[in-house]
Amino acid sequence: MNRNLAAALQVLTVLVGLGALAFLLWEPHVEGRNAHATLFQIYFHDPFLAYAYTGSIAFFTALYQVFRLLGYVAVRDVLSSRSVKALRTLKRCALSLIGFLVGAEAYFHFIQRAKGEDIAGGVMIGLVLMVASAGVAIVAAVLERSLRMAVQRRSA
Secondary structure, eight states: OOHHHHHHHHHHHHHHHHHHHHHHHHHHHHSGGGTTOOHHHHHHSOHHHHHHHHHHHHHHHHHHHHHHHHHHHHTTOOSSHHHHHHHHHHHHHHHHHHHHHHHHHHHIIIIITTTTOOOHHHHHHHHHHHHHHHHHHHHHHHHHHHHHHHHHHHHO
């Protein structure tokens, strides 16, 4: 992969991160129940929002690891222990994101459904994100194993 393509993918990674951050900050303000709420009420009276922000740490850490990995690709340093470590961290972030999503699904099923809320949209989004995170975790695990074996063969 040439440097220009790796740099373009790094820019795309940053844009995805900025878009996700903008969505996290914008969405609570347009949610129906927050139409006339103050900033304090929006951010400090909703435990699910705090949970979502905590879970997003894993997402942004994973994006940072992708950015670093693309940097290693750009300088042709893929066969290194740093790349293996970045893939391992990416895998762990994807798995922790799945854990947070399972907790969010439990919240929807036990708390929101008991209140009589329509939970179908939230459940579907959570399931799609879980499948995507599982795909990222699987790909990262396979690449980590392959790179680790290549690094061991190269150093031996």
